[in-house]
Every structure is written in C-alpha cells, then in structure tokens.
Amino acid sequence: MEKFSRNQRIAAITKILVEKPNKVINLNNFTEIFNAAKSTISEDIVIIRDILNKLKIGNIETISGASGGIKYACNVSEVEKEKFANELCFILKEKNRIIPGNFIYMTDVMYNPEMVHKAAAILSLNFNKLSIDYVVTVETKGIPLAYEVAKLLGVQLIIVRRDSKVTEGPTVSINYLSGSSKRIQNMSLSKRSMKRGSKCVFIDDFMKVGGTALGIIDLLREFDSEVLGIGVLIDSVENKRKLVNDYISILKFNGISEDGTAVLIPSENKK
C-alpha cells in the first residue's frame, strides 16, 4: 500500500479537520487513509496544533476514551477581531445604506460568505465551552450567520419560522411582542425539530430591544429547552433598556448621525 509523506499527511489532515469543526474524529480514520501508525498520526497532529496555536487561528483538542479522538476548533486573534469589526463599521457607515425609517441596509453583508464566516468565527468563540445542542435563529436575514455558528460549534441549526408550513409536521406556535414596533407577532417551530431539554444559543443579525430574543426564550420553554447564550452581529444602544441581559455583539449601533451615516462602534465584549 502507498505511503504518504509527513507533509502530505499534514495538508490532508488539516483540510479534513477544518471542514469538520467541533466534531470528534477518531485517529483510526487517519491511520486508514494514510496507512500509517497511530503514533505517526499523533505526531502530525502535534505539528498542526502547534502552528494553529502559534498563529492563533485554531486549536485541536484531544478527547480520550473509547469514543475519543481529536476535535478542531477555530480561533480568531484579538488583532483579527478588531480588524474585522473596524472593516465592518467602515462598510456599514456608507452613506447610501440608510433606508427610510432609519434602517441600515446590511443584507449584502449578511449574505456575504467571507464576512459571515468571520463574524461567526468571532461569535462562536464565546459559546465553544457551553456544550450546546443547537443554534437557533429566526428567519430570514440571520440564517447564514446562524448556520456558520452552528457549523463551527459542530451542532444542528434550527430555524424558527414566522408561520407554520405543511412540510414540517405539527408545530408549536407562540405570540410575542416585537420590542420595537410593539406589534404582536407569531413564531413557530416544528415539534420534531428539537429534543426536549436542549441547550441552545440564539443567533441573529440585529437586536433592537430584544423582543425576538425574548420570544425565542419563550418558545424554547415550550420544548423544556433553554437559551444559554445570545449573539448578534449588531445591537442597538439607542434603546438603553433591553428585554434580555446576557448577549454579545460585534458592533453597536447608536442611530443615524446628522450627516446621514450610521453611528457604529466595535462592541467590547468582556469575557
């Protein structure tokens, strides 16, 4: 059988790990692919781990036991976090982004895979240690971001719908008060989408006063499940009093300035 060089194994193992964040991969997978001893693969992994740590772009954890193996998690350095937040501020402050009603047009950012991946990587760092079961979002604009966070945390994504669909079977629906417009809104979730007693993280694109987040907390209570963390790309500090306390964001929005641009600053999330 063919043998592979250390260089070759390292490239392939890195590729496989990066595509499966937070999933435990047994070393036997690699010994089979590369026809190599476990000790050889372990040495490869030490090299990969060291350089990912050194550059602060990732980490590899060793899980011992029969169902053990290794588990890759992404990382983002403080420098990169700051760079990304500043870049995002710069983009979203463009004058032509202001939409009647003082909204910021940010759909292009929310659907840009490169930016979404970076934002998700930064948000996911706060939830890596929580051992959650699901990432939850509500349709539509936050879905790519929530999907990436779910992928990086190695869990299933759950999308709460605005109305129930025939293709999803029996659903649980709740009404909630959207914090900003004070309108009663509906959200619903397929009964079979979530195991009872689950731990979740809620991800969204924008938080105004947190009405949606509170609605999600209520909805998940119907599944005996709880929200352990909340992450949004942008939260508005225009409304000082939020309906939820514990959340992280990448940027803070403080209204529209007199020159007609959005007032945005990087959030300081203390961990």
Next chain:
Amino acid sequence: MEKFSRNQRIAAITKILVEKPNKVINLNNFTEIFNAAKSTISEDIVIIRDILNKLKIGNIETISGASGGIKYACNVSEVEKEKFANELCFILKEKNRIIPGNFIYMTDVMYNPEMVHKAAAILSLNFNKLSIDYVVTVETKGIPLAYEVAKLLGVQLIIVRRDSKVTEGPTVSINYLSGSSKRIQNMSLSKRSMKRGSKCVFIDDFMKVGGTALGIIDLLREFDSEVLGIGVLIDSVENKRKLVNDYISILKFNGISEDGTAVLIPSENKK
C-alpha cells in the same frame, strides 16, 4: 524574524485556503505571514495541491498576472458522492418522515451543517467552471445549502423573499404560478441586492415541477440577469413534465411506496 518549518507552513496554508474557496489569494500574503521566499511558498503549494488531487478532495489553481495568486476549490470523489447519496436515501426513507400530504420531513437534514456541506460540495462541482456572480435561493429551507454553495463558489448569496421588507429598500416583486399547487405566489428581491447583467445559479432543497425555478428566472430577468444553472437536493420524478429543463439533483423522489416510505434513488447527473 521567526522562521517556520515546511510542515508548519503547509498546515497553516491549507487551513487558510480551505476557508476561502474560490477566492484568489496572492502569494505575498503567505510570504508575509511566514517570512519566506515566494519560491518556498510555491513549493509548499505544490505539495498541498498534489495530495489534495491524489485524495480527490480538492484542487489548487494558479492564476497568473498582477492580480494573480492561487485559488482553492473543493472536490468530491465519485466514491464519496455515491456514499453520500446512499446515506441520504437511507436517512430520508425512515418511515416516520412522511407527513400528511405526502411530504418528506427533511428540515433536520437541510439544517445539518455536515450534510449541507457535503451536498453543497457535490452540487458546486457542476458550477465551478461557470464563473457566476451570485447563488440565488428563495427563503427558507434551502438557505443553508445555497449559502454553502455560494461559499464554495466564492460568490455572494442572494435570498429572494416571499414578501418585501422595510429593511431592504426598494424591491422588485413578481407573481408566479407554483407548479404543484397552481397557486399564484409572490416573490421579491431588493433592487440593490444584484448588479444588472449578472450570471446566477439557483439552489433549492426540493423541486416538484419547477414553478419556483421558473419564477426565479422571471424575477432575474427584471434585473437583466440570467440563471446559468439549477441545483437541488431532491427533485421529484412524479411529475414527468418539468417547467425547467436543465438542472441537477442529488436524489430523485418518486412518491411514497405502499409500505409508507419515500421512494428515493441517487440521481445520475451526466456532465
């Protein structure tokens, strides 16, 4: 300045490439990170390219010229494609997935990052050479799949909405006839979301007769843009006459069998 070993460079370069599929990365990025000569980095990349090709898990293209560099694209071997299609069949044939109205419950699959990533990788192979500008989908269930395809193709995602939203500015709306239920439905897209004269790929979870796909073609015509390819996870062969001709799928659905399970087989997409 610190020097890095070949092993270290290979691990880090692989990680960076895999996270930015189909984006041209200038070699200067790597010479700076690793304080190494361009020729050294080129040798690293030859090693990475060779092993990715050998294992049929990826490819690295060299783009010459001033704005040149290297570009990574994922690959999936025929064996892996077949394995995935069979695995997906197996999962979706579970008896308890049939929902009143003879729908298959497949939300959990569509929101499972590992499965979505694999499906997207397989679909993206068919569109890699088209040099498209956007991947388009319609909310909600196909969004994660479309997002992954967009990411793998290195382009922006566009999500067509069922109704227009205040946060997206002026929109273009069309009515279309959903092929299966013969109902008139609405879809809308923010005017600023797409450049005129764009080339797109449409991605969705399920195609019945292709009414939605036809609607997307009509909608994009309003943007002087065209659909160069269509990819879905599952297409139904219950309706022989489709409204669109050219599309690829991973599975074919042929109704519900007498024992109450879905009839599904892997598609044979000839290229």
